[in-house]
Amino acid sequence: MRKDYYGSKKKWDARLKLKKAKAGITPVALKQIISDWAGKIGVKVGQIHIRAMKTKWASCSTSGRVTMDAGVMGLDKPLVDYIVVHELLHLRIPNHGKLWKSMMRAYLGEYEERERELGALSRI
Numbered sequence: 778m779r780k781d782y783y784g785s786k787k788k789w790d791a792r793l794k795l796k797k798a799k800a801g802i803t804p805v806a807l808k809q810i811i812s813d814w815a816g817k818i819g820v821k822v823g824q825i826h827i828r829a830m831k832t833k834w835a836s837c838s839t840s841g842r843v844t845m846d847a848g849v850m851g852l853d854k855p856l857v858d859y860i861v862v863h864e865l866l867h868l869r870i871p872n873h874g875k876l877w878k879s880m881m882r883a884y885l886g887e888y889e890e891r892e893r894e895l896g897a898l899s900r901i
């Protein structure tokens with residue numbers, strides 16, 4: 778998932794630094810969220826890596842290795858869930874077509890709402 782989805786990185790970093798200082802999801806908690814969603818979606822996750830990513834918020838290899846940008850830990854839980862489900866669904870559906878959208882809606886409801894929220898955040 779590309780960051781330009783959510784506006785400029787610099788603005789994000791400034792905002793995420795602020796958020797991390799306030800809330801802060803730990804790496805252990807983030808890995809637990811990924812495992813929980815993998816169980817619900819019925820996909821097998823291999824290794825989980827959390828590190829700074831230049832242009833992406835997260836990526837998922839076909840072998841099930843999940844990489845999350847460390848900045849995700851500064852987001853609110855519904856936005857974290859959005860990014861995790863987005864990526865894990867790609868283990869079954871490697872595109873953003875109709876099936877992927879209906880699965881996103883099945884797991885997250887109005888997921889577009891979260892996209893809008895993220896988009897709005899990036900404009901602050």
Ligand SMILES: [Zn+2]
Nearest residue numbers: 778863867873
């Ligand atoms: Zn995607």
